[in-house]
Structure formats: C-alpha cells, structure tokens
Amino acid sequence: MITIENALNFYTNMLNKGSIIDLNYFEKNLSIDDFNEFLDLMEVINIGKSIKITDEFEKHFTKINEHKKSIESLKLAASFRNENENESDDVMDELDIIFKEEFNDE
C-alpha cells in the first residue's frame, strides 16, 4: 500500500516524464477512499499540466509558423525572375547585365 501523498507525487512525476501511466497500479495500492480522492485531485493536475503544455505548444507553433512564412518568402524571391520575365523587360535586362558581370567567367 502507498499513501495518497506518495500517489500524487508519483503521478505528477510520471506526467512530467511522459511515462505510461497505469491507473490500475494506483487502484491496487491505495485504499478505496484514497483512490477516490486521488481521482478527484488527478483532474486538477491534468488541467494544470495541460495549460503548461498548451503554453509550450503555442511557443513552438509561433516559431514554426514564422519559419513557414520565411520559407514562403524565400520561395517567392527565388521565383521572382520566372514570374516577372514578361512583365518588366527593363528590370530583367538590367539583372541580366549584372548577372553577366558577376558570373560571366563561370
């Protein structure tokens, strides 16, 4: 048998580590009253930890979303010549001159 204090401590540690949690273990090792209290308090632990992990997720999502936007702008810049070839000949001629000056030998 374990105490309710041990069970709450153990459960929180397992959640923090992302371990597989078997509730049968707690049911077997706690008295009926303690197990009911454990289930009751488990709910607030789960919500509290979910808030923490949601905040963590939002930080990650902001980063990946910014990364996505930077990739999209790079793709746009890379296809600039193709997309604008027929629209602004002057600019493209100028770019060709610069390109030849820089890379003519290669």
Add this chain to the structure above:
Amino acid sequence: MANIKYKNDYNLVHRYLCGDEEAGRILYADVYIFIRSSIYKLTKTSIFSDEDREDILQDTLMTSIEKLDIYNGTSKFSTFLYGIARNKIKERLRSKKLDLDIEEYYDDLGVVNKDPLSIIIEKEKKLAIVKAMDSLSENHKQVIRFKFNGMSTKDIALLSNKSEEAIDSMYRRALKSLKKIFEKLQK
C-alpha cells in the same frame, strides 16, 4: 495522384499551406503531445540531456514545416512527424559520435498510449484554473508550480528548508484547495 487515406490530416495540411493559420494550429495541436512524449520516451536514456530532447523536438517541428508540401495523406500526419523525429534522433546520436544500436530504442517509439493531457483546453476551464491558482496561498501556489515544472520533492524540501514528508503533504493540501476553488469558479 496518391490515394489519400487520411483526408482530415491532408485537408488541414492543404489549408495551412494555403495560408489558413488556424488549420495549422489544429494540425499541430493534434499531434504535439504524441510527438513530444514519443521523443521523450525514446531518448530517456542518460545519453540525452533535456536540452537535447528540446532541440530534437524543435528540429522535428521545423523540418516538418520544410517538408509539409510533400505530405500526401497516405499516412497519418503523426506518422509523418514520427519519421522525421526518428531521423533527428539518429542525427543527434551521430553528432555525439555514438555507435549504438539505435533501432532498439525505436521499438519503444511505436507505443501509442492515451495521454491524460490535452492541448487547447476549453477557455473556461483554463480561466478557472488560472484564477484558482491565483487565489491560493503563496506556499500552495509555489509547491504546485515547482511540482508541475518537474522539480523533485527532495529539491523542493531543500529549497524551502522543510522535510520531504512536509512537502508531499503540502502538495496534497494545495491540490485540494485548488480543486475546491476551481469547482466553485466553474459553477
């Protein structure tokens, strides 16, 4: 065109690629806990530090964005991410110059278990628990924060100059108070 088996995932990816940010949030929120716990389980050996795990998670998510346009819906989006995570772990092991049979770790990775945590919890619940936390005494607030952040009872006891038993007992009382206020706020 490939046979789209996972239409919901494919649709979310497509919408996200077209600029629908909310679709991206739903897509990643659905798989975040799975991929996070898979990486943590797979790297639970002492070879990896918490920093390594965090880097692998971050790299996996970043690479998934770079490869998003090749996702074709023939597998679950979580499987797609899982494949990237495996490679990131392999890369990390190589960078540590470790000659390990990493496949043995991968056996564990296949285990998909129902996580008790959830992403994007209901706004009302979130507000109620945040308010309830604010209403707690300073000691109770602190012990819950320390425990939720992964601090051990031993370390909390050392920091607060109390016995481990006293900390465990305080944690229980703090959770009981939190639950009581939380329920009151929800009514």
